[in-house]
Amino acid sequence: MSRVIHVFRQPERFVAGTVGEPGDRAFYLQAIEEARTISVLLEKQQVSVLAERIDALLTEVARRFGDAEAAPEPAASDTDPLAVPLEEEFRVGTMGLGWDADSKSIVVELLAVSEEEVDESVVLDDTEEGPDALRVFLSPPQARAFAERAEKVVSAGRAPCPLCAEPLDPEGHICVRLNGFHKRSPMGDAAADPGE
Incomplete structure (x- = not known):
């Protein structure tokens, strides 16, 4: 053809x-x-x-x-x-x-x-x-x-991760720069403990 x-x-x-x-x-x-x-x-x-x-x-x-x-x-x-x-x-x-x-x-x-x-x-x-x-x-x-x-x-797609520049998913993101380790944010700790 x-x-x-x-x-x-x-x-x-x-x-x-x-x-x-x-x-x-x-x-x-x-x-x-x-x-x-x-x-x-x-x-x-x-x-x-x-x-x-x-x-x-x-x-x-x-x-x-x-x-x-x-x-x-x-x-x-x-x-x-x-x-x-x-x-x-x-x-x-x-x-x-x-x-x-x-x-x-x-x-x-x-x-x-x-x-x-x-x-x-x-x-x-x-x-x-x-x-x-x-x-x-x-x-x-x-x-x-x-x-x-x-x-x-x-x-206009997904926002990039500020550390590794990979696209952030709404379900979450495992960042290679953190070797998969996630620190809790201060807001996350407060939300987890309602007694404070």
């Missing part, structure tokens, strides 16, 4: 979002252009890395080319939920990122998980062999807005 590459040259929307409760969330990226909507599933860490790399790429493009458009004022925040029905096109394995000087756009490419090792020459290329892909061209303001929303989506 030949490879399918979904290309969005002027997306009206490219956002990160989640489905589910903190601690059990599924992360998606969704691109919308005209009547076409593509959603791909990925890991929380992938969303975080993509946001960081987009910020770094915009900074580097501005530094190298002195392009005022590459260090833009962010676009208006998109706080709307993901469009429904949410149908996963594929799970993201490899991600690619680049700068298209002709269109002055950030190019994000997300490749489907593949059983075979992905050759880096497949990323941002139209070869007929390789995993399916989603390729999105973002203006610098769109890219900055995507990165800001993605960072908010990632940080």
Whole structure:
């Protein structure tokens, strides 16, 4: 079967979002252009890395080319939920990122998980062999807005433990920095002894 590459040259929307409760969330990226909507599933860490790399790429493009458009004022925040029905096109394995000087756009490419090792020459290329892909061209303001929303989506989950930075669960947390030892808090001691 030949490879399918979904290309969005002027997306009206490219956002990160989640489905589910903190601690059990599924992360998606969704691109919308005209009547076409593509959603791909990925890991929380992938969303975080993509946001960081987009910020770094915009900074580097501005530094190298002195392009005022590459260090833009962010676009208006998109706080709307993901469009429904949410149908996963594929799970993201490899991600690619680049700068298209002709269109002055950030190019994000997300490749489907593949059983075979992905050759880096497949990323941002139209070869007929390789995993399916989603390729999105973002203006610098769109890219900055995507990165800001993605960072908010990632940080909106469970609060991190102040000692080990692992997510805190509502049921409790065994902190590796304390070797599983829990000190009682003064409030906990007072609550345990109602005679005081």
